[in-house]
Amino acid sequence: MHSFLRVVAAGVLLTLLAAAGCAEGRTEARPTAGVPETSPPAPVPLTPQVAESAFRAYVTDEDVARSAGDERLALTWTSDGQSQLTAAEFRKAAYDGDPVQRFVYGKPKLYVPKLKDAAYPQWFVVSVDRSVLGKDKSKRRTLMGFILRGPSDHWKLTLATLLQEKAKEPKVAIDADGYATALSTDDPSMLIRPRDVGGIQATIAAEGPRSVAAKVMKSSAVTTGFYQDAKRDRKKAKKKDLTLQVVYTATPFPYFGLRTEHGGGLVIYSLFRNTSLVAKDPDTPKPEIPQEAEHLLDGTVEGNEVDTTATLHFAAYDPPKAKKNATQPKAHMIADDGAVTKAATPPVKKQP
Template sequence: MHRFTRVIAAVVPLILALGAAGCAEGESEARPTVSVPTTSPPEPVPLTPESAEEAFRTYVTDEDVARAAGDERLALNWTTGGQRQLTAAEFREAAYDGDPVRRFAYGKPELYVPKLKDDAYPHWFMASVGRSVLGERGSGRTVLTAFVRNSPSDRWKLTFATVMQKKAKLPEVEIDDDGYAEALGTDDTSLLIRPRDVIGIHATVAAEGGGSVAAKVMKSSAVTTGFYKDTKKATKNAKEDDLTLQVVYTATPFPYFGVRTESGGGLIVYSLFRSTSLTAEDPGTPKPEIPEEAEHLLDGTVEGNQIDTTATLHFAAYDPERADEGDRQAKAQVIADHGAISKASTPPLKKTP
C-alpha cells in the first residue's frame, strides 16, 4: 500500500506539468486512447464418443485422488446435482463412523453419447460400467452414470450414478455407425410412458401402491410398490410408539436423460426425493429417536418433537415401446436404484400463540 502511494505521488506532478505545458502552447491536449483487452467466449467443444471417453477417464482418476485423500471438497468439485448431495453425505458418514471413504475400481465403460449441437448446452452423455469397491471381494456391480457440462468453459461433472439390480438385465442401447446413441425427446410418444412422465409415474406408484392407475404401466418391485408397503409398515410401527410418520415422494430439480434401445424402447435415468417427517404430536410423548441412517447428518439431539429427512434416490428404468392396438403391452420396469438420506433436521418446537 505504501509503495502504491509513493508511485501516485510521483506520477501526479508529472501529469500536471505536462498539462500546463500543453496549455502554454495554446494547443488542446488529445486524450490518449485506452485499450481495454477483450476476451472471447470459449469456442463450443464438440461432444464425441472420443471426448466422452476422455471425460469419463478423467473423472475416474480425479475421483480416486479425492477419495484416497478423504478430501470432500475436492470430490465435490467433480460432481453436481443429486450426485453432489450423495457424495457429500457419503463423506460425512465415513467421517462420523471413523472409516475411510470407499474407493472404486472401474472397468471399460460402454458409452451412450447423443449427437448434440455443438453450441446447445448443457452437453451430456451416459455410461454403463463395471465397478467394484477396493478391498471388498464380490462387490462388483454394473453402474449407470450420467455426466454433464453446462458450458464450453465448464468441466465435465458426474451428475448421476445408480446401481443395476442383480437380477435386472441392461437393455441394449442402439448405437449408430458413428458411435452415437439417439437421445429421447421429453414428449416421445413412441414409448409406453413419455420420458418426462416416468418420474411422476414412479412417484405415484410409490405413494399409492399396486392399486394406483400408475401401476398399470410400471412393474411392481421393491422400489415401486415395495416403497408403498414399506411406508405402510413404518407408519404403523410409528403409531404404536405414539408417533406420526409422513412420507412423500416428489420429483427433483435435477436433469433426467434417456436414450433409444435396440428394441425401440428407452433407457431412462432420473431422480426422486423421499421426504419423511416423524413427529411426537402429544407433548407427553417421548421425542422420536434419530434414525441410524441419519445420525451423521445431525448433532445427536432432537431440539423439538420432530425429525425431518430427505433422501436423494437415483433410478434407471426401461420404458418399452408402445405396442400396436391389440398387441400385448409390456410394462415399464425399474432396473437400477441407489440413494441415501442427504439432508436431516430437527426443527424446534413451534410456539403457540
C-alpha cells in the same frame, strides 16, 4: 462492469478530442484508447472420444480426492444429487471413523447422444462395472450420468445408480458413427413420456398396487415395495404414538433418456424421499433419530419431530407403445441407489 464502462467512456472522449483537434488544423497524432476484446471459449463438440477422455479424467480425479479423504476436492467433480450423496458419504465415513470408500472401474460402455455442437448442457451416460477397492464380490454394474453445463465448466458426475441384481440392462441403440439417440422429454412413441417416468414411480410409491399408475409400470421393490415399506413403518410408528409421513417428490436435477434397440427407452433420473416422524402428544417420548441419519445430526432431538430427506437415483426401461391389438408391456425399474442426505430436528412450533 463499472471499470469497463469507464474504459469505453475514455475511448469515446479521446475520439471526440481528436476530431476537435483536426477541426482546428492540428496535425499531431492523437492517442486512441483500445478495449481488449474477450470472447468465451469456443464450444468443443461432444464426441465419443471427448466423452471417454472426460470419463477417464473423472475416474482419476475421483480416486485422488477419495484416497486423500478430501471432500471439498471430491465435490468439485460432482453436481446435483451426486454432490449431495458424496457429501453425506464423507460425513458418514467420518462419523464411523472409516476411510471413505474408493472404487475400481472396468471397461466402460459410453452412450453419447448426437447433440448440436454449440448447445449446452452437453451430457453422456456410462455403463461400467464398479467395485469397492479392497472388497471382494462388490462388483456392481453402474450407470453414470455426466454433464457439462457450459464451455467454461468442466465435466461432472451428476448421478450414479446401480443395476439391480436380476435386471437386464437394455441395449442402447448406437449408430454407425458411435452415437446414441437422445429421447425428447415428451417422446410420443414411448409408453410413458420420459419426463413423467419419475412421477409414475412416485405415484405408485404413494398409492400402491391399486394406483392407476401401476397399469403402466411393473411392481418392484422400488415401486409397490416403497408403498408397502411406508405402510409398515407407519404402523410401527403408530404403536409408539408417533405419526410418520413419507412423500416422494421430483427433483430439480437433470434426467437423461436414450433410445434403446427395438424402439424403447432407457431413462435415468432422481427423486427425493421426504419423511417426517412426529410425536404430536406432548406426553409421548420424542422420536428416535433413524440409524441412517445419525451421522447428519448431533444426537439430540430438540423438539418433537425428526425430518429426513433421501436423494435417490433410478434407471427405468420405458417400452414403446404397442401397435394396435398387440399386448402392451409395462415399464419396469432396472437400477436404484441413494441415501439420506439431509436431516433436521426442528424445535416445537409455538402456537400463535
